[in-house]
Amino acid sequence: MSHKPTTTRAGRFFKLAGTTASIAGQYASQKARRAINRGNADSIRTDSYTRMANQLADTLGEMKGAVMKVGQIASQTQDFLPPEFSRALERLQKDAPPMPFEMIRRQVETQLGQKLPDLFAWFQEMPYASASIGQVHRARLHDGTEVIVKVQYPGVDESCDSDLKQLRLTLRLGGLLKMPEATVDQLFEEIRVRLKEELDYENEANNLRLFRELHQDHPWVVIPALVETHSNHRILTLELEEGDHVSQITPDRYSQDTINLIGHRIFTTMADQLFRFECIHGDPHAGNFAFRPDGTLVIYDFGCVKKLKPEIVTAYRNAIVSALNEDYQALDRYLIDLGARIEGQPAVDEAYYAMWRDMLITPFRGDAPYDFGAADIHQQVAAQTKTVFEYLDYFQPPVETIFIDRMIAGHYWMLKRLGVQAAFRGDLEGYLEFGG
Structure with a gap:
């Protein structure tokens, strides 16, 4: 059953503020208990x-919008929050509860300036998918073209900045941001900029055009085409391109x-975006x-795209080469x-680097195929x-x-769920030599 999420700015503020106060109180209580029971502090x-x-x-799952998206990012970023939070926030990756259809209808008609029957020959009320900042519905144009329509939730854009400020306060008062204030500033600014881009569907339309061009030499990569007449900064209509979800990849x-x-092909797509195009799909x-x-x-979904600085790609490539060479x-x-x-801290123990290196290069260790289906790198x-x-x-989260x-974590999980058995060492070396 769908329920109406909190969309007004005041309502969102008070909901987050209530959670902030509760978490701050729990953190203070926890510190006091740990001080008294030092032997049991970790538990x-x-x-x-x-x-x-x-x-x-x-709270984030109910609210949708910017704070839910940050929760999704945090769940995939090991050094952003304590592991208990990463695990809890992982469930935000699942489909969000849908918005009531009347709200979706009103948003489409307001944004595109016509009644739904004038815009579409058919528009399915049940969502095709629902997520943090928008909902997707199947539809058919009057010329018979099958499409999907991505509708941004009302109020999400306007509340982005205030949501982020309140979430940051929640994490700080909960004692959860174990990093310098300047790094927190950088981190939240990076997330804010990416979110603002993701909330602008015209920006996503430009990203779609760009990635269709970047991957034009990959006939096995399909990126949906934009229907410009039915799109604007809060509505995105794309030609329907269907395929099987990873859960439907069965041996039969x-x-x-x-x-x-x-x-x-997943590896090639990821490596091309990182090392050749210097522009990555950031929501994998x-x-x-x-x-x-x-x-x-x-x-x-090309709402979250990160254009990379060439010097960052070079440093990333060099770091991988150094790790491979020990x-x-x-x-x-x-x-x-x-x-x-x-910078300025003493050298890190090489044994510490060796431990992480030996763990993370496992799929690239030799020329024999690696069984991603049996991979336990995440557990290690x-x-x-x-x-x-x-x-x-x-260390600090590298903004x-x-x-x-x-992107790399998302692709690891995809390869694992698919049960891929492949040797990528030669492919990786080719990309590391490219531009090196």
């Missing part, structure tokens, strides 16, 4: 963080060879990709260039989370690469 913190995280995830329709081919969750039995890859002094320098390592990473606290003063990290 107290974990229990308290889990309660606070679930409360925050519930997809052979292992086809799945492996799709895996190679399963709902934004679909597949076809002939190996076609369909990519949706040159940890060079790796340390390139991490400083990326903004991940705080989670098991080493405590070691991160030993080096909190040495310039937050969306690169998000």
Whole structure:
């Protein structure tokens, strides 16, 4: 059953403010209990963080908009929030509860200036998908073209800045932002800029045109075409390009060879965007990709696109080369260039770098195919989370690469869910030599 989310600016402020006060109170209580029960401090913190995280995830899921989108980003970024929060916020990646159809109808008619029957021969009331800042419906134009219509929730754009300020206050008063204030400023500004771009559907239309051009030499990449007559800054109408969701990739329709081919195409698409185009699709969750039995890859939703600075791509490439070569002094320098390592701090123990390097290069270790379906890199990473606290003063979330990290994590999960078996070492070396 759908319910009307909080869309007025005042309503959103008071909802977030209530959560902020509650989380701040819980944090103060937790600190007091940890001071009294020092031997049980870790357990107290974990229990308290889990309660606070679930409360925050519930609030963000109800509110949609900017704060829900930040929650999605945070769930994919290991060093943004404590692991209890990342786990709780992961559920924001799932389909959000839909908006009432009357609200959607009113938004379409207000934005496009005509009644729904004049705009479309048919418009499905049940949403095709619902997400953090908009909802997608299937429809048919009067000329018979099958389309999908992406409708931005009313009020989301206007409340973006105030939502972000209140969320930042929530995280700060909850003792959750373990990084310098200047880094927090950079991080939230980067998220704010990306969100403002994502809230402008005309910007997404431009991104669609750009990525259709970038991938024109990849006939196996399908990006939906824009219907300009039915689009503006809050409504986006695209020609329908269907495919199978990752959950529908079953052995009766997809052979292992086809799945492996799709895996190679996913890797090529990601690596081209990072190393060749220096422009990446920044929202790589399963709902934004679909597949076809002939190996076609369909990519949706170009609201979140990050154009990368050439020097950042160079530093990223150099960091990977240094890690592969086990040159940890060079790796340390390139991490400083990326903004991940705080300059001026003593050198990091090479054994620490070696541990992470050995874990993360596993899929690229040799020429034999790697079974992503059996991959447990995420579990290994989670098991080493405590070691991160030993080096909190040495590292910070790299603002310039937050969306690169998000892209790589998203593609890892896609390869795992597909059950890809492939060797990418040779492909990776080719990209590292490109421009190197």
